[in-house]
Amino acid sequence: MDVVKKSNGKKEHEKQHEKVERKSYTWLWIIFGVVFIIIFLSVTLTGRMGTFNSGTVTPKCRNVQVPYESQEEYMKTEYYTESVPYTDTECENKNIAYSINNFRLVANNCNKEQDVCNKYFLGICSDKTTFCVDRTISCSLELRNLDSEERGVWTVHFNFYEVGTSKSIDSDDSSNLVYAQTTNTIMGVARIISSGVEGNANKQLSCSYTVSNIPTKQVCKDVIKYREVQRERQVTAYRPVTKYKTEQKCD
Numbered sequence: 145m146d147v148v149k150k151s152n153g154k155k156e157h158e159k160q161h162e163k164v165e166r167k168s169y170t171w172l173w174i175i176f177g178v179v180f181i182i183i184f185l186s187v188t189l190t191g192r193m194g195t196f197n198s199g200t201v202t203p204k205c206r207n208v209q210v211p212y213e214s215q216e217e218y219m220k221t222e223y224y225t226e227s228v229p230y231t232d233t234e235c236e237n238k239n240i241a242y243s244i245n246n247f248r249l250v251a252n253n254c255n256k257e258q259d260v261c262n263k264y265f266l267g268i269c270s271d272k273t274t275f276c277v278d279r280t281i282s283c284s285l286e287l288r289n290l291d292s293e294e295r296g297v298w299t300v301h302f303n304f305y306e307v308g309t310s311k312s313i314d315s316d317d318s319s320n321l322v323y324a325q326t327t328n329t330i331m332g333v334a335r336i337i338s339s340g341v342e343g344n345a346n347k348q349l350s351c352s353y354t355v356s357n358i359p360t361k362q363v364c365k366d367v368i369k370y371r372e373v374q375r376e377r378q379v380t381a382y383r384p385v386t387k388y389k390t391e392q393k394c395d
Contacts, residue, residue, distance in 0.1 A: 292325060313336060
C-alpha cells in the first residue's frame, strides 16, 4: 500500500511538473511570437519608409553669401564756372567838342586894276575894259571850344573858288590854339595875281572851309565787365557698390 501511494504520488508530481513545463513552453512561444511580430513590423515599416524616402529626397540646405548691387551715397566736389562782374577802366581818344559860328567872306578886294582899250577915236580910247589883276580875298569863322577842361589846336582849311564852279583857285591853312570854353576867330587869306580879263583875279570868288585837324583828348570811364571764375561746391552723389546678403541654398 505504501508502494502504491508512493507510486501515485510520484506520478502526480510528474504530471504537475509536465504542466509547469508546458506552461513555460507556452510562454516562451508567446514571447517568441511577439518578438517575431515586432521584428517583422519593424522591418516592414523600415522598408516602406525607405521606399517613401527614395521617392521624396530631403534637400540639403546651407547658408551662402549672395552678392547684390546697391547705391551708396557720398559727397563729392563739383566744379563749375560762374560769370562774375567786375569794374574796369577803359580809355579812348575822342575829338574835343567844338562849334563853328559866323563863317563869312571878310574881304574880296582888288589891289590892282588894269585897263584894256576896246575902241579908239582920234587916237583917244573911247571904249575900255577895266579888270583886276591883283586880288586879296579872305574868309573867317569863329571856332568855340566846348570842352570844359581841355585846350587844343584846330587847323582849318580854307578853299577859294570861282563862284558857279567847284574849281579851286587857291587855299590857305590856318591853325589856332583855343582854350577850354573860349572862342577864337580863325581867318584864311589868299592873294591872287593874274593878267588879262580872263585871269582868276578878275573873277567872282568865294570860299568854303573844312576842319582838317581836330585835337583829341583821352576819355576814361568805368565799365562793368564779366569774367568766368571757377567755383566748387559739395554735392550729394551716388555710386554702385557690391554688398552681400545671406540666403539659404538647397541642393
